[in-house]
Structures are given as C-alpha cells and as structure tokens.
Amino acid sequence: MSAIDRLLDCHSTGTRGRAARKGDCIRVALAGNANVGKSSVFNRLTGTHQIIGNWPGKTVEVACGFAEFRGQKLEIVDLPGIYSLSAFSPDETVSRDYIADEGPDAVINVIDASVLERNLYFTLQLLEMGAPLVVCLNQVDFAAGRGIRIDDRKLEALLGVPVVPTVAIAGRGMDELVERTLKVAKEGKRAEAALWVARKGKRARAEAVRFAYSKEVESKIGELAGLIEASGVMPTHPSRWIAIRLLESDSRMKRTVGSASRAIVERAEKLAEEIARLRKIPCYEVIALERYAMAAGIAKKVRTSAQHARMASERLDEITTHREWGYAIAACVMLGLLLWTFVIGNFLSLQLSNVFALLSPLEPKVAGNVLEILWNGAFGGLVAGVTLVIPFVIPFYFLIAFLEDSGYLTRLAFVFDSALSSIGLHGKAIIPLLLGYGCSVPAILSCRIMETRRERLLAAFAITLIPCSARTIVILGLVAAFVGIEWALALYIIDLVIVLLLGRLALRALPGKGAGLMMEMHAYRMPSPGIVAKQTWARTKSLIYIVFPIYIVGSALMQLAYAAGLLAPVNSLLAPITVGWLGLPEITGIMLVFGVVRKELTILMLAALVGTTQFALVLSPVQMMVLALVTMLYIPCLATISALAREFDMRTALAISAAEVVFALIVGGVAARLLPLVL
C-alpha cells in the first residue's frame, strides 16, 4: 500500500463500521489537552513512519503514523489538542468528530500528570462516550519535580481503564502503553464481534455507571437514555452519552438525533430547562460543574503534593513576563530572529544563488527564443523559491518552532496581547504574524489557530502587510545596500505602524467581537528536536505545494508575455502613476507588474532591464525608498492571493488586494513628497 493510500485509509469515512474494515491493522487515536506531550508520544510510537495530511473537507492538519508491535500493525492518528467534546475551535471539532464518528479501535488519552483535574475532565467525557480508552499519564518526571506524585494504580482502579505512567520525551513507558492499548483494542473488537452476532440491532447496555451526576441530573439522563434506547437512534453510541450531550445542548448532537426523532430533542430541551430552573444556572453549566467535581474528587484521591523548591523554569517564567524585562527580552528575541533572517539568510541565499547560477543564468531573460525564455522563467522561479526557503524561511521557522515548543511563545503572546487587541486580535495571533516575516502563505494557513473567522481574517490581512523574506530581499537589495541600514530598519518600523493603523481600520470594517485571549501557559521545558523539526516542516511544506508552482509557472508566463510584447504598453499606461505620482522612472511600471508573481522579482527585473545591480546609477535614494515601500505594501503576491482565496474566498482575496494597491499608492505618493525633505 502506498503512503497516500494508507493516509486515506487512515481517514476512512467508515462510521464505526469496524467489521467492514479490512485487514487487522489496529487504529489508535491520540487525544488530550494541548501541550500534554501528545506529539512526543506519537513520535515515540511511530518513529519516522508518519504523514501529515489535511482532514478531508477541513483545513486542519492531522498527523497519521504507523507502527508495528510484535507483528501487530498499528495505525496511529495524532489529533489536535482538545479540552472538551463541546469543541470551541476548528481543531477541536476535528478531534471530536474523529473520536465520535470514526470509531478508532482504541483511544490513548494523553494526560499531563501535573494538571490532573483539567485533563481528567476530558477523560471523563471520553469514558461517558464509551471510547475504548487507555490513559497515558505523561510527564510524571516533571510533575515529580514540582512535588506532585500520582498513584497510577489507584487511578486505574478508579477509572476502570488502563493507566500507564510515561515520560514520552525519554521513551519511558512506551512499550507498556502499546501493549495495553493492543489489549484494549483486541478486547473491544472481540466484544463487538460477539455483540454483532448477539444483538441484531439491539443496543448493548452501557456498563454500570461509575461516575454519577447529582440525583436530579441523573434522573433526567435516565429518562432521556430510555427514550433514546427505545427509539433506536444512533445505536453505535451509549444512550447515556447521547442523553448527556443533549442535556449539554450540543448543537451537533441535537441535529443528529433531531433528524431521527424531533420528540427526543424537544424532551431534552424541556428537561434541561427543568434542571436550569432548579439550579438557577444553565444546564450545561450544571453538568460541567458536576463533572469537574468528579475530576477533582479523583485527582484528590490519587495525588500527593509535597513542598518543592522553585524550579528554574518558574524563575525563568517570572523574568520573561516581567513588566519591563518581559518587553526587553521579547525585543531581543525578535531582533535576534530578524538578524538571523537578515545576516545569515542573506549570506546563505547568495551562496545558493551562485551555485544555481553555474547551472543556468538566473537573470530574467526577456528576449530571444520562446523555449529559452520559458525555461529561464521557470528556472528563475524555482531558484527564487529555493533560495528563499532554504536560507531564510526554514531557519526562521525552525527557531520559531523551537521557541514554541519551549513555551516561550505563549509568554510572548501574553506580553503582546495588548498591542494585538488594539487591532481586534489577541495574543495568540503573535504566532501567525511572526511567521509572516518568513512567508505570508504558511502564516495565513496558520491563522487557523484563531477561534473565529473574523479573527482569522483580521490576522491574515495584517500578515499580507508584513514584509516576508522576498520583500526583505527588496529592502536589503535596494535600501540597505544603497541608502543605509538605518533606512531599512525605518521601513520595518513604518510597516509596523501601518499594520497597526490599517488593522484598526479593518476592525471598523469588520465589526463584531473577538473571543479574547484564552490560553493555557504550560511550564517551560526543553524543546524536543523531533517535534521542532516536524513543526518546521509542517509549516514549510505549504511553500512547496502552493508557492513553488506559482513561482515557476507565473515567472515563465510573465517573461513570455513580456518577450511577446504583450506587456509593452504597461510602462506607458502606468506612467501617470509611476512617474507622475510616485516620481519613479517609467520602467518601474513593468517591474511592479512582475512583482505580483514574486516580490523580489521587482529588483531582479530592474537589474535585467538596466543591465546592472548598481541601482544607485538609475534610482535616487528617495526613489529607492518609495519603490521599496510600494513593493512592501502594494498587493499580496499571487501565492498569497491564492492562500487567501483558499482560506476565505476569492472575493475577500481580491478585495484585500485592491485595497492594498490603493493604499500603497497613497503611501508611496506621500513618501515621494515628504522624503526629499529628510533624505
């Protein structure tokens, strides 16, 4: 079976049709809160045999891997972090749907030993659902460092499902975890096979209730479960679980059940209202409250806490979120990141270009043989992609992933929350915005971590204004090289001001309320190389399937169009704007048109058209600044427009592009008039 087939197999749409599934590959899902070490468990279990794919019909990425244990094949899915079955973001919806609909043979619930209560809340939901569960009690070493000890035997006895203590990052406990998971999966399969024969459409009674809600809630659950059982709705899931979800007024469950029996949903609403009246808070709050009380009760029985010395991570934490020091450190980190991009990236990029130049000329070719022009354009596009991705984007994203896994980015999000809330976002948006300094495309895709479409759109809009590495090359090649490094830095600062200003304007255009920051801040830890590498790749690969093709095809076609004379009228057509309003030479018209394909193509074209890289000969410092400003702002490149269209829709992508063209011209024109006063 090819890797792709297996990926598809992994995402098979069978609705709990275990009997129908071929082969004896056991399907295991990893589920749990964010930052509990799920990915470490996943990496440990699957090694390098993993594929990251898009969920069919969804934009959330799910990693799928394979393992073999004593001759038994396992297919393991690493689901996005989830706190509750009442999913809050697109990520959580994917996790919930997978567990509820795909019917994995076993679910490994990874929980963080030092945050037991919140993790057990989700465990309890999984138990209610009747998922074939194994609990992986992870990071027991870290908890011990904080003076927390968990009696895992006792927890196992209380929960009634296997509990395996692990330190996934060091590989401790993994064999036992797999062994017990296999046992659960096989028992589940056997039980199901037996049921299949025995029941003939009759539902298996949920086993004795281990964790009960208060008497008044239980009586409602009982009544509703009876109705559900009698009606035969969703026979594959425990009726008690369906009843609880209905009382929690889960809209998805209401739809599913409602399509079969309207009466049950109406009864559930009535019962929920009764509970609300009795307890004076909405029914879902009652259930959450009581479920948390159960989780706290279990945690209390199995946990012993001792006094402990303050850990280094806690001291580090204090400094990095300090009122003044927090900013100072954040500024140093950001500056370090940018310097890395500037200095090392530029150096590496040059070396790489030189290597490629040995193979074929890199300068855009706009005259001669058609095939030669096409080849030159396509090759130039490929080289541009490679020389941007390898030296700039990959090291930059690697550092970001490193900071992310260490826990620092959540502190950065906390420190920058106020700045970001002024443009309708919240702290978490710092991650997509930072990624934007590498390349807008992965940055826009990563906006999925924001909760609402409106926030995703606001963040994506801000990203299109942030200078990516291609625009950095323009700024470096024109302004830093010929006007001065301080003017290049000034451009970055002007850009930040513009992001804030336009962000506020966009906020006016998109009225509404954001969710606000709700983020768990996990303790600092040593980043794991495997996870950092995987995250880096996950973000870089969209460059290969979105950016590269557009670069290659776009550059080839553009050069051909130019050579064929189709673009000849452009310069004179745009002259009123370029010459009249922006004060630039006429040839910049065509440069800016080429720049829509790739931003750095503007200066490559300039070099090709004037036959020198000594731009000072053809442009004055003011003209360079204006050109750099306009290039930075005037329109998202084609790849970015396509990313916007993918994530939102074509109309939105075009509206953003049009607005930015107008805005860039205004800024450029104003700059052309003001800059001569200071430059």
Added chain:
Amino acid sequence: MQPCGRLLSACEECAEAQGCVLKDLRGAEGTAKAVPLSKMPAGSGGKIAYVKGDGKIIRRLFDLGLTPGTAVAVSRFSPFRSSIEIFVRGSRLALGKEICSGIFVEPGSSGGSA
C-alpha cells in the same frame, strides 16, 4: 447561589427567559461581595462566585475548569493590563481582560491550590 450568566439587559428579562423567581436572583447578587477578576490585585486570590458573559465563552471557561466554587489566584497582568494570568486547578491560564471582567470572585485567602 449564582445569578445567571446570560447576556441580557435586565434581570427581569433573564427571569422571564429562565422562568425563575426574580427575588432569588436579586437576593444572590445583593448579598455577594464578589468582585470581577480583572479588578483584583496581582497576588490575590479567592473563589469563583459566578461567571457572566457570552454563552459560548462561558461554556469554554467552564470546560477549562473555571466553575463556581473553584479557587483562583491572580498571578500577574500583562503589560498594559490587556490580559491576566491566573492560576487555577493546578495550571496557569492567560485570559483577556474582557473575559476576566465577567468572572466574579469572592476574595479570600489563598487561591488555586495545586
């Protein structure tokens, strides 16, 4: 006793929506000395009395363990106080100011025991 967490302009509306007795709600709000989390000084703590705000957000807060009766402590404010870091149920959460202004706490001695 917790007053309702719905986004309604008046208690009457809420009472109508829930069909509950108005004086119960008024009584509860009158007696509670609860203050919003956003108004508590860093380092202080207490127990959550009730949570108000948008239904979807309340649901998430409950799922995160901010249920009435839970001990919380304010660890620190972000620069310019747009968000607050709190300690609750053994872990730390960063919450936006607006969300915190809907979380009412009865100030007490310690908060958020591990």
